[in-house]
Amino acid sequence: MGTIVYDESDNSVIFDLSQDGQTEQLCKGGKGGLGNIHFKSSINRAPRQFTYGEIGESKSIRMELSVLADVGLLGFPNAGKSTLISAVSAAKPKIADYPFTTLHPHLGVVRSGFKGGFVIADIPGLIAGASDGAGLGHQFLKHLQRTKILVHVIDVGTEYPDTKSIAQGAHEICQELQKYDESLFKKPRWVALNKIDLIPEEERVAFFEEISAALKKGVASSEQIFPISSITSNGTTALINGIMEYMSKLEEAEKS
Numbered sequence: 085m086g087t088i089v090y091d092e093s094d095n096s097v098i099f100d101l102s103q104d105g106q107t108e109q110l111c112k113g114g115k116g117g118l119g120n121i122h123f124k125s126s127i128n129r130a131p132r133q134f135t136y137g138e139i140g141e142s143k144s145i146r147m148e149l150s151v152l153a154d155v156g157l158l159g160f161p162n163a164g165k166s167t168l169i170s171a172v173s174a175a176k177p178k179i180a181d182y183p184f185t186t187l188h189p190h191l192g193v194v195r196s197g198f199k200g201g202f203v204i205a206d207i208p209g210l211i212a213g214a215s216d217g218a219g220l221g222h223q224f225l226k227h228l229q230r231t232k233i234l235v236h237v238i239d240v241g242t243e244y245p246d247t248k249s250i251a252q253g254a255h256e257i258c259q260e261l262q263k264y265d266e267s268l269f270k271k272p273r274w275v276a277l278n279k280i281d282l283i284p285e286e287e288r289v290a291f292f293e294e295i296s297a298a299l300k301k302g303v304a305s306s307e308q309i310f311p312i313s314s315i316t317s318n319g320t321t322a323l324i325n326g327i328m329e330y331m332s333k334l335e336e337a338e339k340s
Contacts, residue, residue, distance in 0.1 A: 092144040102152065102230070107131065110145070147288035148226070153191060153205035155327060156228035158257060159237035161208070164278040166190065168237060169206045189227050194324055210264055225264050227290055232334060233327065234273040240295060240311075241279025247291070251298035258302075272330075274308040275299060276323055281313040294338035 087101040089110065089216060099108045117137035124131050157165040173192025189208075195201035207224040228234060236257065243250050254275070262269040280288055288311065296309050306328060312319035 086210070087155055088148045090146040092146050098143075098145065111141035111143055114140035127151045146223070152203065152230055153192075154202040154232050154331060155202065155204040155337055156231040156234050157237055157327050158204045158228075158261065159236055159271075159315070160239065160253060160257065163237045163316045164241045165206045165237045168276065168278065168312070169204055171317050173204060189224055194327075200328070200331075202327065206233075215336065225268065226262070228271075229265065229268055231271065233330060234271050235276055235323075235327075236267075236273055237276045237278050239279050240291075241282030241313075244283050245287075245291060247295045250295060251302070254299055255302045256328050274310065274323075274326070277309065278314055279310045280311045281316050 089101070089108075090096065091098050094335050096248060098110065115138040119137045120131045120134050127317065153230040157169065169190060173194045190206045192204050192206070193201055194204055207227055236254065238250065238254050240250055241254045242244045243253075258269070258273075276290065283291055292309075292311050299309065310319055310323045310326065312323055314320065
């Protein structure tokens with residue numbers, strides 16, 4: 085977890101504690117007063133003099149915890165985000181078949197062989213109207229602002245074969261994201277088409293092409309689209325390897 089400290093008077097950020105061991109000075113203390121020992125002399129062995137210290141700085145602040153994750157999961161409630169994070173990491177979020185099972189962010193560390201790893205965050209699902217306060221997810225979108233990439237998890241199995249409805253729902257999530265924070269909306273965003281195990285195997289290729297085309301027509305367009313099943317782990321390896329490769333390229337770019 086990181087901590088962002090705000091000045092309550094103008095809501096400005098005083099500092100952002102995002103590094104391990106980072107220290108900052110919030111307020112300066114006042115200059116200390118002088119005790120009676122400072123007035124001791126050869127002719128005044130027990131002085132009663134002293135001086136008052138100066139008043140230090142004071143501020144009214146607000147502190148917000150912020151999740152430090154490389155990858156953030158987006159999507160409707162029950163899209164399968166919690167199942168995905170439990171399938172690819174050691175995180176054990178509560179999973180149930182009803183909306184808003186996830187009530188607070190969950191973090192999972194994903195490791196891929198000798199390539200290293202990354203931290204993935206699952207927040208409560210978004211719903212239409214989230215930017216106006218509907219649902220729970222909008223309260224936690226701030227936790228995704230530090231992430232390097234977003235993964236939009238879309239349930240395609242439950243509503244199969246209604247590609248129009250699936251695409252419309254995906255566009256709604258992206259619109260809520262854009263309303264909340266333009267910079268968050270502009271982050272690299274990949275799509276995980278989840279619950280493909282509910283789609284007949286012989287129809288998956290054609291459906292994947294159809295839904296990919298539908299998503300690319302609006303704000304739900306993505307750099308990468310992965311068909312997966314969080315339950316069976318089908319396709320999750322390709323997704324994780326893709327993220328690992330992306331992270332490696334970012335690290336190389338930062339070093340150069």
